[in-house]
Amino acid sequence: MIKAATVEHASHRAMVVGASRGIGLGLVHALLARGWQVTATVRDSARMPQALAELQTQYDAALEIVELDLADAARPAQLAASLGVQALNLLVISAGIMGPDHQRAEQAGQKETGELFDLNAMAPLRLARALLPAMASHGVIGFVSSRMGSVSLNDSGDRELYRASKAALNSLTRGFAVNEAIPAGVGVLNLHPGWVQTDMGGVDAPVTVEQSVTGLADVLEGALGRLEQRFVDFEGQTLSW
Structure with missing residues (x-):
């Protein structure tokens, strides 16, 4: 069970993109428990995960659930228009896919690599760019990347397509x-x-969802007001690009 922190953020509003399961769903829970107003996005509202529906019942008006398909290029602008100006203090984009099982460049076709790089790198940037006017001054945009997106820390070379897509995300978000x-007064993580x-x-993973999202929530809250971009892990440790 994720426990509420002592700091309340009732006047603060966050959006978590990719909240149907895993880290995104866990972040929604963690932020609600800390007193945030949260907008959670799901790809298909007709297939609402039970865990998210239960959070809706538990937190009522503090949680808003909206439909967002990152593959729909027109949806970011529509979502931005519905939010208004300076509506969000925190935006976390956690959607992504692993890509083909083979993970080999020479075996990859244009369709599968196109889907992988679009969803993992370009779609998050499109969304962040569209929602930037909705970010309040001293807010934070968090992109869920991966240590595997670090070029300097790549000492094994496995999962090369996934690594490349996360490296592309890191590169694209740098310019942004x-x-x-x-x-515009907004920090980036x-x-x-x-x-x-x-x-x-x-x-077999060593980190539970609760451990990860508790740490991520700490890092995100600690970044509010810091006008910089950093590449950090869930424990706040800086990673090499």
Whole structure:
């Protein structure tokens, strides 16, 4: 059970993109428990996860659930228009996929690599760019990346397609942070959640969802008001790009 922190954020509003399961769902729970007003996005509202529906019942008006398909290029602008200006203090984009099982560049076709790089790198940037006007001054945009997106820390070379997609996310968000977000008064975090016990991470992962999201929530709250971009893990440790 995620416990509420002592600091209340009733006047603060967060959006968590990709809240159907795993880290996104866990972050919604963690932020609600800390007193945040949370907007959670799901790909298909007709297939609402039971855990998210239970949070809706528990937290009532503190939780809003909206439909967002990152593959729909028109949806970010529509969502931004519905929010208004400076409506969010925190935006966390956690959606992503592992890609093909083979994870080999020479075996990959344009369709599967196109889907992988679009969902893991380009779609998060499109969404963040569209929602930047909805971010309040001194807010934070957090992109759930991965240590596997670090070029300097890649000492094994496994899962090369997934690594490349997360490296692309880190690269794309760098330009966004320097040229757009920070000048607008918004900080940017690229977040490594750890190797987590999710559908993607598997049962052998050493970090529980609760451990990961508790740490991520601490890092995100601690970044409010800091006009910089950092690549950090769920324990707040800085990672090499």
